[in-house]
Amino acid sequence: MTHDQSFFGRIGTIDPGDIIIVKKSDIIRTRAEEENSGGAKRYGDWGDVVVYYPNGDELATPIIHRVCCWVEVNDNRYTVDSLGIRNESEITIPELGLYRYRPNHEGFITKGDNNLFSDQSCSICYQPVKQEWIVGKARGELxxxxxxxxxxxxxxxxxxxxxxxxxxxxxxxxxxxxxxxxxxxxxxxxxxxxxxxxx
Structure with missing residues (x-):
């Protein structure tokens, strides 16, 4: 989750070599929720930054990315309330690189701040991140x-x-x-x- 910042201006963002302090939490705030409600920015943008196991694989290297939105799945219909998508047969969110996306289960759409597209639109984690895959939220850095x-x-x-x-x-x-x-x-x-x- 590197950031393009001014020279020596990287305190408060997550960069290579930073040790991240992670806190377990059941409450995860998405970028869309925080931005819409005027919430606080964390690590340079809205929404919690989480550490999760891609596809729930605890043997894989954990990923640390920002939570963008929550996808609800009900009888092969999809809702992303925070983005105004309700009861659709597929999800299209161009800014996250999702086109005609049809996930198997509900969960979070995640994205690295320096990545062009979401983790679910590439090989990082094809399915939305389930709550139980999340190790915790980033809450500090060394x-x-x-x-x-x-x-x-x-x-x-x-x-x-x-x-x-x-x-x-x-x-x-x-x-x-x-x-x-x-x-x-x-x-x-x-x-x-x-x-x-x-x-």
């Missing part, structure tokens, strides 16, 4: 620290233009600068203070 893990074990995403690969990790240049400054301070300050006390 920026840059996760790059240390990615340096060693890597991650499966490609390196977009302008990203820098170090070790097995790939991230925007400013993320790497912040990472090295942060860890330099974590290591350097105690060493400096230890040397200062010995004098």
């Amino acid at each position: 920026p840059w620290i996760g790059l240390l893990k990615l340096l060693i074990w890597g991650h499966p995403i490609y390196s977009p233009e302008g990203w820098i690969r170090i070790g097995k990790a790939s991230a925007p240049l400013d993320q790497w600068i912040c990472f090295f400054l942060f860890f330099s301070a974590i290591v350097g300050v105690p060493l400096y203070l230890d040397g200062f006390r010995r004098k």
Whole structure:
């Protein structure tokens, strides 16, 4: 769920190397609901950002994406109340890349903020995300620290233009600068203070 922001302007968004604090919750607010009601923005936009297992597969890598809307299914008829779609034989939401969509069950339509289309319109998660597939909602971040893990074990995403690969990790240049400054301070300050006390 990376965001195109100004240089060093990524606090409050989720970027490669951020460790995300996740909170279990039964109440999930969709982007459409929050936008229509004037609710609070989270991580740069309306709606909760959730961590879920694609297609309910707990062995798969969890996905962290924004909840766009809820699809109700009743006798092969579909309703997306928050978008004014009611009792239709199929769902078309062009801005989410859904055309003549006919899901098997009800659930959330999700989308990464930097993706062109919803997870359900591509190979990420074909069916709507069921409530029981959701691990929790993103409720905080520890920026840059996760790059240390990615340096060693890597991650499966490609390196977009302008990203820098170090070790097995790939991230925007400013993320790497912040990472090295942060860890330099974590290591350097105690060493400096230890040397200062010995004098």
